[in-house]
Amino acid sequence: MTQIIAFQGRPGAYSDLACRIARPGWETLPCPTFQAAIDAVREGRATLGMLACENSLAGRVPEIHALLPDAGLPIIGEHFQRVEHCLIALPGTKLEEVRRVHTHPVALGQIRNLLRELEVEACSAFDTAGAAEMILKWQSREDAAIASSLAAELNGLEVLRANVEDAAHNTTRFYLVAREAAWPAADAERVMTTLVFRVLNRPGALYEALGGFAESGVNMTRLESYMSPGTLTATGFLLDVEGHPEQPALRRALTVLEGCSENIAILGVYPGSPSRYPE
Numbered sequence: 525m526t527q528i529i530a531f532q533g534r535p536g537a538y539s540d541l542a543c544r545i546a547r548p549g550w551e552t553l554p555c556p557t558f559q560a561a562i563d564a565v566r567e568g569r570a571t572l573g574m575l576a577c578e579n580s581l582a583g584r585v586p587e588i589h590a591l592l593p594d595a596g597l598p599i600i601g602e603h604f605q606r607v608e609h610c611l612i613a614l615p616g617t618k619l620e621e622v623r624r625v626h627t628h629p630v631a632l633g634q635i636r637n638l639l640r641e642l643e644v645e646a647c648s649a650f651d652t653a654g655a656a657e658m659i660l661k662w663q664s665r666e667d668a669a670i671a672s673s674l675a676a677e678l679n680g681l682e683v684l685r686a687n688v689e690d691a692a693h694n695t696t697r698f699y700l701v702a703r704e705a706a707w708p709a710a711d712a713e714r715v716m717t718t719l720v721f722r723v724l725n726r727p728g729a730l731y732e733a734l735g736g737f738a739e740s741g742v743n744m745t746r747l748e749s750y751m752s753p754g755t756l757t758a759t760g761f762l763l764d765v766e767g768h769p770e771q772p773a774l775r776r777a778l779t780v781l782e783g784c785s786e787n788i789a790i791l792g793v794y795p796g797s798p799s800r801y802p803e
Contacts, residue, residue: 528553530561530570536653536675542605542698543574544674558587562595565701573597573701578746579607580695582630588699589750589762592791593720599792601700602716604799609635609689612656612676613668619684626655627670635670638688644668656681695799699792707793710770714796716745717769721785722760729784730759736780737765740773760787768793 529546530553531539543552553570555561564570575592578584592599609631613622625632625639626647632639639646649655655669660679668684669675676683699718708715723729737744746764767774769790781788 526551527572528564528570529572529574530555530564531574532556532558532561532576534651534653534657534675536656536672536678537651538605538607538672538696539574539576539698540653541672541674542603542696545605546574546601546603546698546700547572558591562591562597562701565597565703566595568703571702572600574603575699575701576696577699578697579630580693581634581691584748586750589720589748589760592699592701592762593789595701597701597703598705599699599718599794600702600706601794602797602800603698603700604797605696605698607634607689607694607696608672608687609652609670609694610673610676610683611638611668611685611688612671612673612681612683613659614663614665615680615682617665617668617682617684621665622668622684623666625668625670626658628652628655631670634689634691634694637690638685653678700794701792705792708768708795710768712768712795714801715766715768715771715793716764716796716800717767717774717793718762718764718791719789720760720762720791721781721788723785732784733781737777739780740777742767742773742777762791766796 527550529543529550533539535554540552561573565573576585577588624645626649629648632646652671653675656671656675656679659669743766748762750760
């Protein structure tokens with residue numbers, strides 16, 4: 525039976541590349557939105573979903589905060605994908621022929637050195653892989669795209685120059701979601717837990733909530749705040765921590781959290797990516 529993994533974006537997007545690396549041999553399912561990717565998993569059209577949650581340059585992906593708590597899909601893993609931008613064009617195009625470079629606005633901000641060197645016009649597109657598709661459609665040697673090498677391969681385009689990004693550390697982190705949870709054993713090492721909560725609307729509630737993790741020796745790797753829907757006074761938080769809820773340290777921290785917060789929900793307990801623990 526073919527295993528399918530859904531992602532947001534066009535074929536050849538960095539999310540598509542992440543899917544192929546994280547799950548070799550699986551069929552990838554492009555979806556127009558994060559909600560569509562979530563629906564594909566929830567409805568059984570895909571086994572897993574690959575959802576971008578943060579980038580080392582662009583920061584968080586805000587839409588995930590709104591979607592994940594109500595998605596009903598537990599996080600079962602994480603994946604770190606290095607973003608390696610390529611300048612791609614029609615086969616046979618010479619670098620000096622390029623007059624315009626098309627890509628997503630975030631990617632444009634990550635290739636300033638290249639744009640300055642080539643003295644070309646920067647053009648915004650809805651998607652990196654979508655920009656590659658437009659280059660193929662237009663058949664113009666004056667137009668090039670910034671996208672992945674996979675986008676070039678899928679569209680029959682040529683990589684004029686690889687690794688044109690300004691920062692070598694440009695990396696996107698993804699959550700892998702499924703219909704069923706798959707918690708590691710309680711004594712497993714290198715486990716991550718993702719949860720959401722809303723602190724009580726009283727002085728010191730956040731200080732108390734975070735203090736429980738500090739006093740228990742639990743390492744927080746990500747803390748994002750967002751306003752709860754329908755109110756301007758209740759702040760919600762998404763938190764990634766190292767550890768398993770059944771391990772004593774995290775269990776103590778969660779007990780403290782329960783005393784100063786509400787709407788606590790564990791979104792996933794999953795193995796940490798090897799990229800998180802370089803040898």
